[in-house]
């Protein structure tokens with residue numbers, strides 16, 4: 393055994409173009425995406441130990457103890473870091489296909505919500521589901537995320553809206569986070585998704601639900617959710633309610649996120665900057681001043697084009713955020729109402745076709761940008777030593793197929809934490 397060499401228990405060779413997203417740290421990495429021609433990756437215990445040109449692999453890495461099943465040959469295809477989907481709502485029961493069709497027949501999202509549809513439809517189904525049913529649904533969805541190349545999935549509660557069901561959804565996410573062969577899961581508590589039906593109709597009811605979130609749920613779930621998020625929108629929670637909830641959460645050790653400025657200029661983006669949130673998400677109606685405040689506060693702007701696609705409304709401009717110097721993340725917002733997709737490749741395609749972003753910018757936003765939006769940029773989002781071995785191999789030999797060849801799954805193989813995932 394050569395002491396100078398890195399030990400490895402997993403290796404990927406035969407890559408035509410290895411997109412590292414680490415142009416500064418990986419030898420031979422070129423361009424803004426850090427592409428290594430004929431690249432290779434070696435890992436041990438689920439962590440990358442070496443990345444570089446394949447011809448340098450044997451000189452740098454001892455691969456003698458790599459089991460035959462852990463030698464992956466990309467067969468001349470392109471590879472890149474797994475997608476980091478930093479905004480999803482993947483734990484729920486029920487289906488809203490009928491509502492989707494109604495909406496596209498002219499009934500507005502807000503009108504559907506006012507009729508007790510929308511989120512409340514899913515709340516009813518989620519509360520009624522058996523824990524094992526919810527677990528199985530969530531697992532199936534994570535497998536689908538993995539098959540589409542996603543290796544980290546943030547997941548929000550918010551379809552329980554009572555202490556028991558919110559706790560159940562968090563528990564499911566924490567359990568699934570430990571299952572090999574699935575993407576990593578980052579749990580977020582979104583008890584402030586909407587006012588539950590039993591608290592609706594009076595100001596006292598609203599206040600009582602905000603009290604419940606602040607005084608019972610947040611303390612009970614501290615340590616079980618990495619983030620606290622609030623749906624700050626005119627159909628959901630006001631800026632004042634959002635501030636109270638998020639300040640309480642921050643005091644209990646949660647990191648903060650905010651659904652902000654999706655449907656109007658509600659002040660959510662300014663609140664995210666004021667409170668030092670890790671990300672502000674949606675931002676369709678964020679003004680220039682909002683964006684400057686977010687940038688100054690180091691908040692990542694997360695754009696969710698699946699919502700615009702599904703709702704049939706204009707897309708938020710990625711160009712505008714980038715020109716203001718904001719770090720941008722792309723995410724699916726996977727949810728049963730306004731963005732029912734597990735496919736980050738489609739988000740990349742929409743960013744390029746409709747949001748003024750280049751492919752380089754879109755791929756960066758879908759990987760490193762997502763990692764920043766979760767505060768785990770030292771762990772995931774690029775292929776470099778020390779990070780998790782989260783790699784996807786495409787069906788073709790060039791990552792530039794992404795966005796160009798859209799609406800189909802271009803991912804042939806997903807490896808999450810060094811393990812083949814999604815099968």
Ligand SMILES: [Zn+2]
Pocket residue numbers: 479480481651725727
């Ligand atoms: Zn969302």
